[in-house]
Amino acid sequence: MRKVIGAAVVAASVAIMSWSAQANDVADRAVMEQTLDVFWTAVSQGDIDSMVSVFAEDAVSQEPYGTPPLEGPAAIRQFFEGMSGAFQSISFTRDRTHVAGNRAAVAWSADATMADGTAVSFDGVDVVEFNGDGKIQRLWGYFEPLQMPDAG
Numbered sequence: 001m002r003k004v005i006g007a008a009v010v011a012a013s014v015a016i017m018s019w020s021a022q023a024n025d026v027a028d029r030a031v032m033e034q035t036l037d038v039f040w041t042a043v044s045q046g047d048i049d050s051m052v053s054v055f056a057e058d059a060v061s062q063e064p065y066g067t068p069p070l071e072g073p074a075a076i077r078q079f080f081e082g083m084s085g086a087f088q089s090i091s092f093t094r095d096r097t098h099v100a101g102n103r104a105a106v107a108w109s110a111d112a113t114m115a116d117g118t119a120v121s122f123d124g125v126d127v128v129e130f131n132g133d134g135k136i137q138r139l140w141g142y143f144e145p146l147q148m149p150d151a152g
Contacts, residue, residue: 026102031134033097036104039136040094046084052077056135063141064124088113095123104128
């Protein structure tokens with residue numbers, strides 16, 4: 001009986017230590033929310049430097065999900081620059097945010113005027129994974145891509 005109880009205590013201790021180690025890899029919720037605030041303010045203002053600044057050096061983004069991943073800040077910057085070039089104006093609204101563990105889901109909507117003057121509205125959800133420093137490690141964007149003119 002003592003061996004069974006001892007084994008259970010050891011197993012519980014290992015589980016707690018494992019959970020503790022994982023918890024230490026999760027940024028503080030306030031830090032993650034601050035990162036989201038910086039990112040969405042930058043998106044609303046078209047501030048590409050600030051948008052890119054919240055991504056980790058080895059970040060990966062898929063916008064929209066299912067497209068080839070964008071790896072690293074340079075590729076992510078290029079994506080945002082291309083998006084900016086496709087619009088005369090664009091206004092994003094962060095509608096809802098749900099944070100759990102080291103991830104957040106952000107429902108958003110946008111109204112824009114395309115480069116050719118066409119008005120469009122669209123919405124989506126971004127799922128964001130943070131590293132231990134509160135930087136965006138991975139971002140998956142879920143939205144229907146628009147037929148955009150080449151921003152090239």
